[in-house]
Amino acid sequence: MTAIWFDPVVEQLDEKARRRFWSKVSPPDANGCRFWTGSLSTGGYGQFWLGPRWPVGQFYPAHRMMLLIATEGAPAPDMLACHRCPARRRDCVWHVRWGTVRENRRDRLRDGTYGWKLTPEQVCEIVAHLCERKLSRKEIAARYGVHRSRIGHIAQGRAWGILFEDRPDA
Template identity: 35%
Template sequence: MSDEQARFWSKVIKGPDPADCWIWTGAIGDDGYGRFWTTPATGEQKMIRAHRYALALVHGGLEAIEACEACHLCDNPICVRAENGEGSHVYVGTRETNMADRASRGRHNRQAAAEFFRFESKKERAPKARALRDLVIDRGYDREAIKALLLGLSRDQATLF
């Protein structure tokens, strides 16, 4: 594993169950997605969304997915669970497949993260993504605390949606 990859994985907290998201704990942009900085061969730093970087690790590098979209099955913008096989939450697609997938799932996605982020603008999604990240940093992958946050049930915090 390269130093860059080790730096990436040091910012990820994986849920313990097979269906859990892997939460990005690094920087989050104003669009609600995780951000990771790479240093390509040019020597200049380049920002890439964290879920895209995770997908590139699975598919042979950033060049291999350059013309593709990184699609989320879980609708959680800070999930970086990209794997080969059925457990993956992030997969390679086109703009068309991404939009068709989003439309086809509608309200049928039962993951709490989907309801938390689904109908938000990018500007509204960013503070929620940061709240989820901060919770996971503070408490680790605490499923009940995450569920309470996603559903707006925390006593010490106002509803987030």
């Protein structure tokens, strides 16, 4: 059996908070999936207010709250609630799992929810331009409609490094 790290947020999840949480989740659809019907973050993910009234308390990601309720904690403090599918508002226990930062990045890359203007194909083209050394970072950035600092992050492996992790020369 896996040890569970007790997330302090669980202490705030009294019966009233749990009922309020589940009141913002739809009944199961024909496939048994349930969707978040409460407020959404600017990124389109469900969010749940926990704590006293405004301005004390804070929003928590609904998918993380759902896993905390289901498991009464996380396997480790640095574990993330990762989606098994690209539907951000899908908050079924079987559509969300605990995972590492690396696993979450891979999921986001697979689902196309990485959150940047560039596609993986464009990033590979940018890396090719950087290797050719024919264009400056500023010129590459202008060509792809991003800031030159993004090109620098790609060159340093700080952005989109997940694309190149499995290369033998990486």
